[in-house]
Amino acid sequence: MPESILVLTHAGEASHSLSKASLETVTAGKELSARLNAPMTIGIISANYADTARSLAGVNTRVLGVAGEPFVEARYATDAAACEALCRAANPTIILAPQSSRMARVAAALAHRLSGCIDTHVTSVRGEDSPEISRWFYRQRIEGVITRSMRPWILLLEAGTYSAYSCQEGEIAVEQIAVALPAIRTSVSGTRAPAQDAQTIRPDAKMLFVAGAGWTKKQPDGLVHASEAGDLILAFLRQSGASLGSSKSLVDQGGDGQPVLPFLTHLNQVGQTGSTPRHPKGLATCCHGEEPHVVGWRFIGDRRAISLDPNCGWARGKADVVYVADAFKVMSKVNELLRSKA
Numbered sequence: 001m002p003e004s005i006l007v008l009t010h011a012g013e014a015s016h017s018l019s020k021a022s023l024e025t026v027t028a029g030k031e032l033s034a035r036l037n038a039p040m041t042i043g044i045i046s047a048n049y050a051d052t053a054r055s056l057a058g059v060n061t062r063v064l065g066v067a068g069e070p071f072v073e074a075r076y077a078t079d080a081a082a083c084e085a086l087c088r089a090a091n092p093t094i095i096l097a098p099q100s101s102r103m104a105r106v107a108a109a110l111a112h113r114l115s116g117c118i119d120t121h122v123t124s125v126r127g128e129d130s131p132e133i134s135r136w137f138y139r140q141r142i143e144g145v146i147t148r149s150m151r152p153w154i155l156l157l158e159a160g161t162y163s164a165y166s167c168q169e170g171e172i173a174v175e176q177i178a179v180a181l182p183a184i185r186t187s188v189s190g191t192r193a194p195a196q197d198a199q200t201i202r203p204d205a206k207m208l209f210v211a212g213a214g215w216t217k218k219q220p221d222g223l224v225h226a227s228e229a230g231d232l233i234l235a236f237l238r239q240s241g242a243s244l245g246s247s248k249s250l251v252d253q254g255g256d257g258q259p260v261l262p263f264l265t266h267l268n269q270v271g272q273t274g275s276t277p278r279h280p281k282g283l284a285t286c287c288h289g290e291e292p293h294v295v296g297w298r299f300i301g302d303r304r305a306i307s308l309d310p311n312c313g314w315a316r317g318k319a320d321v322v323y324v325a326d327a328f329k330v331m332s333k334v335n336e337l338l339r340s341k342a
């Protein structure tokens, strides 16, 4: 059966523009469409698709949109209905969508409604005649390659696996798709979120900054400097916009009654039993670089580490550059330079 592709996209939170993950999915769709020689359609869910579609100018494909107040906020009933309407209008065999919380919430239901199938956490879509996708299993240690004959096939793409589609913004023709909304039982009364500088996990950041247990260990003067460590790390995060990761030892310390950095939780933990974030650059500080930690760095491009130990794991081939130095001194100098640059 000839393939046809629908890329489902949505506006970013509190924004009229398409989310970055949506633009990455557009790139994946364009590449797949060219390889399979299959037609591609883009579906937009937003309050006002005319504005949202501006970031797709020049994409040269059919664009469908659902718009209106019910689609301003992510909500299961309205988003599932919108996705279904877009799919029925485009009638695709392959549906690509970002692995955003908004899409992840409704995509399985969409597969059910379309009598199709779904794969999530997809990291690449290859294949010349029909799609062949990959995703990681068992804590990113086994890469699985999957093909399926069932259609439609919904694929949720991990953020950061494709570059975001970019173009000169401009007007673009969008076909409006009507959505039959079910009775809406959920109304969104507001959003409660931590202040921007309290939110230390930033998946879109260019850089991952990892704090290791060394920050709260006795330093050469025989004393612990945990509060100074916290100040240095937070100042760096504020000035650089980096995302904060941690080693397991550091986040476990709270439970062991040892000095802690109060802004760290297990959600920050990177590694085999933590997360595997994607950032172009990473800097590990006061961290030994043991394998169960470094396995979480699989998708970090340029890896650097600051450790007092010239024999640490990073120095044994796990980092591109290792600074054998005192992280307190280095980070305080880096912060000073960032301040003077600002």
Ligand SMILES: Cc1cc2nc3c(=O)[nH]c(=O)nc-3n(C[C@H](O)[C@H](O)[C@H](O)COP(=O)(O)OP(=O)(O)OC[C@H]3O[C@@H](n4cnc5c(N)ncnc54)[C@H](O)[C@@H]3O)c2cc1C
Residues within 6 Å of the ligand: 211, 212, 213, 214, 215, 217, 219, 246, 247, 248, 249, 250, 269, 270, 271, 272, 273, 274, 275, 285, 286, 287, 288, 289, 290, 291, 292, 293, 296, 306, 307, 308, 309, 312, 325, 326, 327, 328
């Ligand atoms: C099944 C299993 C799963 C695991 N999963 C994970 C995981 O998901 N993530 C994870 O991180 N770990 C994981 N671990 C633990 C991992 O093996 C290490 O124990 C942990 O990563 C060590 O943390 P660390 O490097 O911060 O601490 P440490 O090993 O204590 O290293 C601290 C480092 O800081 C350096 N240092 C101290 N002071 C300074 C200073 N002033 N300047 C510069 N450097 C300084 C020291 O030289 C030392 O190298 C797992 C272990 C097991 C067994």
